[in-house]
Amino acid sequence: MDNLFIAASPSSPEVDFRFDERRLSLKGESYPENAAQFWGDIIAVLREFLQQDMVAAPLTMNVALAYFNSSSTKMLFALFGTLNEKAKSGADIVLNWYHDEDDDTIFEFGQELCEDFPDLSFHDQAVKSQ
Amino acid sequence: MNTNGIQQQWDDFHKYVERRDVIFYYVGYFSQTIIAAMADAVKLRVEHVGGVALTRRKLFSSFIEMAQNIVHYSSDSYEKEGQAQPSMRHGAVFIALTDERYYLHCANPVKADVAEKLREKLEHLRSLTIDEIKQEYKEMLRSETPPDSKGAGLGFLTMARDASAPLEFEFSPATVDGTSMFYLRATI
Numbered sequence: 415m416d417n418l419f420i421a422a423s424p425s426s427p428e429v430d431f432r433f434d435e436r437r438l439s440l441k442g443e444s445y446p447e448n449a450a451q452f453w454g455d456i457i458a459v460l461r462e463f464l465q466q467d468m469v470a471a472p473l474t475m476n477v478a479l480a481y482f483n484s485s486s487t488k489m490l491f492a493l494f495g496t497l498n499e500k501a502k503s504g505a506d507i508v509l510n511w512y513h514d515e516d517d518d519t520i521f522e523f524g525q526e527l528c529e530d531f532p533d534l535s536f537h538d539q540a541v542k543s544q
Numbered sequence: 545m546n547t548n549g550i551q552q553q554w555d556d557f558h559k560y561v562e563r564r565d566v567i568f569y570y571v572g573y574f575s576q577t578i579i580a581a582m583a584d585a586v587k588l589r590v591e592h593v594g595g596v597a598l599t600r601r602k603l604f605s606s607f608i609e610m611a612q613n614i615v616h617y618s619s620d621s622y623e624k625e626g627q628a629q630p631s632m633r634h635g636a637v638f639i640a641l642t643d644e645r646y647y648l649h650c651a652n653p654v655k656a657d658v659a660e661k662l663r664e665k666l667e668h669l670r671s672l673t674i675d676e677i678k679q680e681y682k683e684m685l686r687s688e689t690p691p692d693s694k695g696a697g698l699g700f701l702t703m704a705r706d707a708s709a710p711l712e713f714e715f716s717p718a719t720v721d722g723t724s725m726f727y728l729r730a731t732i
Contacts, residue, residue, distance in 0.1 A: 425583075
């Protein structure tokens, strides 16, 4: 399956899904005009990959989003739900959740993910403020 | 020698802006591109006036939610004849900084049916404590998106969560075609 790369724009993050390396990453800010469509397309590609993926090696998702608006929040929740489904069926999926050490909103959202999606190996990664 | 009054006009304007503690103001059409540019300007401006990181983030978040609400729900949309335009709708935002508190204001015209829904939603939010707001946010995050929402139904909840006081709002009396102005203020 082809990798997925979407360059960052002023209001959308860089999406770098290297399926061949089993490393997926999201980086930047997310407040696109139509978050349902932007994230919906990404979730569709991810689903397709997860459906056909039979490799036992762990899959790592690195998320370093400095800001996401309310509609992106909802879609991100759906994205991690999709990963959790796969993990529930036995896949080893690591979620590294990067955030500024002072950013309680993003930290707390990570905690919600951790609670709701217990099959993911969740790692909170607080990054020192610059 | 200045006799054309340009400087005087600026002085008058600046004095008014200063008296009202306004640090950012925009009125006009809102589109995604305009919002992204304003987001940059707001970030810089709030850094410049010395907002702490936490406040800056909350202010930025509420600003984006307000601006995107205008793009989605303002009843005054920009249309060029016979051309499908990307969403562009009319509204206004301003940010005031008084005694270390930020007041984020937005205004846009809405139709009567939208006004009624907004009033219901906001009055409900105003009746909740901050813990209840967080609880409702959690529930909404996990529920189906409401059919009348173009986002996730989380916008006002996000603003209410980030604000340090209940969200305040007003509607102007409706005109003959049923449109009224919707004013919203968030205190950060």
